[in-house]
Amino acid sequence: MKTPALKTLIAVNMLLLCVNAFAQNNIRYVKAETLTLIGKAKKTDSCFQRIDSAEAAPMPMAVRSLAKQSAGIAVLFETNSTTIRAKWKLSGEVYLSNMTPIAHSGLDLYCFRNNKWQYVNVGKPAKGIDQEQRIIENMDNSTKQFMIYLPLYNSINDLQIGVEENAIIKSPAHAAVDTTLRVVVYGSSIVQGASASRPGMAYPAILQRRTGYDVINLGFSGNAKMEKELAEYLATVPADCYVLDCIPNPSPEEINERSYPFIKLLCGKKPNTPIILVETVFRENGNWDQKVGQRITRQNEEIRKTYNRLIKEGVKNIYYIETTKLIGNDHEATVDGVHLSDLGFTRIADALLPLIEQAMKKHK
Amino acid sequence: MKTPALKTLIAVNMLLLCVNAFAQNNIRYVKAETLTLIGKAKKTDSCFQRIDSAEAAPMPMAVRSLAKQSAGIAVLFETNSTTIRAKWKLSGEVYLSNMTPIAHSGLDLYCFRNNKWQYVNVGKPAKGIDQEQRIIENMDNSTKQFMIYLPLYNSINDLQIGVEENAIIKSPAHAAVDTTLRVVVYGSSIVQGASASRPGMAYPAILQRRTGYDVINLGFSGNAKMEKELAEYLATVPADCYVLDCIPNPSPEEINERSYPFIKLLCGKKPNTPIILVETVFRENGNWDQKVGQRITRQNEEIRKTYNRLIKEGVKNIYYIETTKLIGNDHEATVDGVHLSDLGFTRIADALLPLIEQAMKKHK
Numbered sequence: 212m213k214t215p216a217l218k219t220l221i222a223v224n225m226l227l228l229c230v231n232a233f234a235q236n237n238i239r240y241v242k243a244e245t246l247t248l249i250g251k252a253k254k255t256d257s258c259f260q261r262i263d264s265a266e267a268a269p270m271p272m273a274v275r276s277l278a279k280q281s282a283g284i285a286v287l288f289e290t291n292s293t294t295i296r297a298k299w300k301l302s303g304e305v306y307l308s309n310m311t312p313i314a315h316s317g318l319d320l321y322c323f324r325n326n327k328w329q330y331v332n333v334g335k336p337a338k339g340i341d342q343e344q345r346i347i348e349n350m351d352n353s354t355k356q357f358m359i360y361l362p363l364y365n366s367i368n369d370l371q372i373g374v375e376e377n378a379i380i381k382s383p384a385h386a387a388v389d390t391t392l393r394v395v396v397y398g399s400s401i402v403q404g405a406s407a408s409r410p411g412m413a414y415p416a417i418l419q420r421r422t423g424y425d426v427i428n429l430g431f432s433g434n435a436k437m438e439k440e441l442a443e444y445l446a447t448v449p450a451d452c453y454v455l456d457c458i459p460n461p462s463p464e465e466i467n468e469r470s471y472p473f474i475k476l477l478c479g480k481k482p483n484t485p486i487i488l489v490e491t492v493f494r495e496n497g498n499w500d501q502k503v504g505q506r507i508t509r510q511n512e513e514i515r516k517t518y519n520r521l522i523k524e525g526v527k528n529i530y531y532i533e534t535t536k537l538i539g540n541d542h543e544a545t546v547d548g549v550h551l552s553d554l555g556f557t558r559i560a561d562a563l564l565p566l567i568e569q570a571m572k573k574h575k
Numbered sequence: 576m577k578t579p580a581l582k583t584l585i586a587v588n589m590l591l592l593c594v595n596a597f598a599q600n601n602i603r604y605v606k607a608e609t610l611t612l613i614g615k616a617k618k619t620d621s622c623f624q625r626i627d628s629a630e631a632a633p634m635p636m637a638v639r640s641l642a643k644q645s646a647g648i649a650v651l652f653e654t655n656s657t658t659i660r661a662k663w664k665l666s667g668e669v670y671l672s673n674m675t676p677i678a679h680s681g682l683d684l685y686c687f688r689n690n691k692w693q694y695v696n697v698g699k700p701a702k703g704i705d706q707e708q709r710i711i712e713n714m715d716n717s718t719k720q721f722m723i724y725l726p727l728y729n730s731i732n733d734l735q736i737g738v739e740e741n742a743i744i745k746s747p748a749h750a751a752v753d754t755t756l757r758v759v760v761y762g763s764s765i766v767q768g769a770s771a772s773r774p775g776m777a778y779p780a781i782l783q784r785r786t787g788y789d790v791i792n793l794g795f796s797g798n799a800k801m802e803k804e805l806a807e808y809l810a811t812v813p814a815d816c817y818v819l820d821c822i823p824n825p826s827p828e829e830i831n832e833r834s835y836p837f838i839k840l841l842c843g844k845k846p847n848t849p850i851i852l853v854e855t856v857f858r859e860n861g862n863w864d865q866k867v868g869q870r871i872t873r874q875n876e877e878i879r880k881t882y883n884r885l886i887k888e889g890v891k892n893i894y895y896i897e898t899t900k901l902i903g904n905d906h907e908a909t910v911d912g913v914h915l916s917d918l919g920f921t922r923i924a925d926a927l928l929p930l931i932e933q934a935m936k937k938h939k
Contacts, residue, residue, distance in 0.1 A: 546772035
């Protein structure tokens with residue numbers, strides 16, 4: 212038998228359920244391109260790709276394709292909504308044995324609180340192309356500044372941010388990322404973000420949060436072999452500091468042939484912009500596979516030679532960091548011996564941060 | 576025109592290619608169950624599952640199913656082969672947005688060198704069920720002790736280790752894991768290993784390598800709700816220390832009802848075995864979603880009450896660790912706010928290690 216009190220409770224609960232369902236249904240979606248985009252080298256034809264198609268045309272085919280992926284791009288906005296949802300359309304289904312779907316195809320939401328960027332939650336991709344997810348709900352309704360990182364190893368054809376119907380959503384009045392201070396990172400899959408657990412843990416993104424600078428991810432998986440066309444492009448990208456972490460993929464012979472003219476071209480066109488040269492991470496299997504180990508040692512010997520030659524010639528504003536200083540010495544910082552886990556990315560960000568601050572300070 | 580020297584070089588190279596091809600083809604496979612298995616609570620009907628089917632019968636259906644997954648089980652062997660390959664048959668294809676395929680369905684190879692376990696390489700799963708991969712090659716041919724961790728979120732029906740035809744492969748004469756010192760960890764998806772980048776980075780595996788103890792992974796994703804049947808089973812598992820990290824999934828009410836009788840039952844049957852109680856990791860989205868935040872706070876309040884009650888009753892050998900001490904305070908240690916990345920797992924292992932050593936020392 213139901214008492215009157217119980218009946219009232221049931222009625223109130225049903226009403227609350229209805230209100231909740233109503234709130235769920237009244238979500239207003241806003242196109243992400245109407246908000247603020249950061250992590251972009253320049254404007255591009257399709258706004259969620261990294262290099263404009265016309266500018267990418269002279270580059271190697273693999274780089275042209277990878278430049279369409281959204282690694283390092285993030286959307287900044289402020290809202291007083293207590294719920295944030297997202298709809299995004301991926302260009303294809305991806306399978307990578309060394310990455311989580313959240314990292315290659317998901318979203319990663321941060322909020323600027325107490326003068327710091329703090330993780331909020333992720334947009335988890337389901338199998339398939341069209342995604343729609345609630346990222347967070349039940350927040351207080353104060354106005355906050357948010358940032359959503361886009362997928363690291365996929366392309367986005369459309370992205371919409373959902374908030375409560377009556378909530379404000381707009382570009383931040385005072386963006387917590389200083390887009391006038393720009394660090395441009397050119398590199399391999401590691402720079403692109405393999406194998407962060409989520410988009411915000413790729414090391415350019417960690418550096419961006421820690422410094423407040425706009426850090427541009429020009430990491431190209433399996434590539435970054437220092438072709439002349441890439442040096443020419445990089446020289447056109449507004450930058451206050453270049454990080455060249457492009458030793459993992461070219462052969463020792465390619466590094467010998469290409470690294471000197473590549474850096475000379477960049478220095479020639481941007482004589483006042485500091486450059487940080489990063490040796491390749493020592494692939495963990497190279498501690499066991501003797502052929503792999505020898506190759507890595509030779510790669511780093513070749514870039515060191517180029518650095519010494521540049522220093523001898525009196526090139527200024529060039530910094531160098533050795534492989535031994537990048538990811539610790541416990542051999543635990545990678546998922547597959549090559550690509551860094553969040554542990555490895557945290558360590559490499561710790562290692563690069565002082566160099567970047569030093570380079571930016573001198574440059575300012 | 577080819578000089579005689581060049582001709583000789585070509586002939587030698589072709590010969591080397593043939594030898595290499597020959598060596599590739601001459602791999603001898605050994606059934607993993609003929610080697611040494613660690614990380615096992617007890618013997619089981621199918622050797623790569625965690626709980627014997629008959630013993631699992633009274634447990635909740637989800638736990639019975641998860642007990643078939645191979646989390647925490649590893650194979651120990653020694654070989655002088657310069658190449659190690661593996662064939663493994665998975666029970667099914669898995670998609671988890673917060674895990675890498677290497678973690679849920681792959682293999683993770685370590686070698687004992689300079690008195691430490693050092694990462695060698697992983698066995699990357701392709702899509703599908705039947706896997707065959709080269710894990711490492713071109714090693715020197717000294718005899719070494721290896722350990723292969725099995726998949727965290729999949730079951731293995733068959734596992735074979737491949738070495739060169741004439742190489743020795745056998746159980747280690749002196750295993751570098753002391754199977755007489757046993758730590759049994761009961762918990763949720765976090766204990767099971769979500770979201771380590773690879774099987775060896777789940778925290779029970781990290782603790783196993785750091786201590787040399789046999790650490791048993793009884794983590795059950797979405798479960799570990801302290802049912803009586805589980806307490807009864809745990810009491811039958813040979814253990815020198817229990818870690819109860821089972822607060823993430825039961826509701827505050829369930830913790831209130833179940834935690835006291837669960838621990839009392841275990842203490843009653845194993846009065847001399849130390850128990851380490853672990854508060855739940857504070858889910859990162861709980862810093863924003865007020866309902867989630869309140870629930871986590873209440874979960875930890877309830878287990879704290881139980882701990883205080885046990886201490887008041889004079890129960891000895893019980894240790895307690897608070898949520899604030901587990902994964903740091905930068906909010907960066909998870910993939911999805913709940914499940915730990917390698918960064919989070921490294922931190923929680925750092926936090927638990929001194930407690931485990933203290934508990935084991937007193938117990939010895």
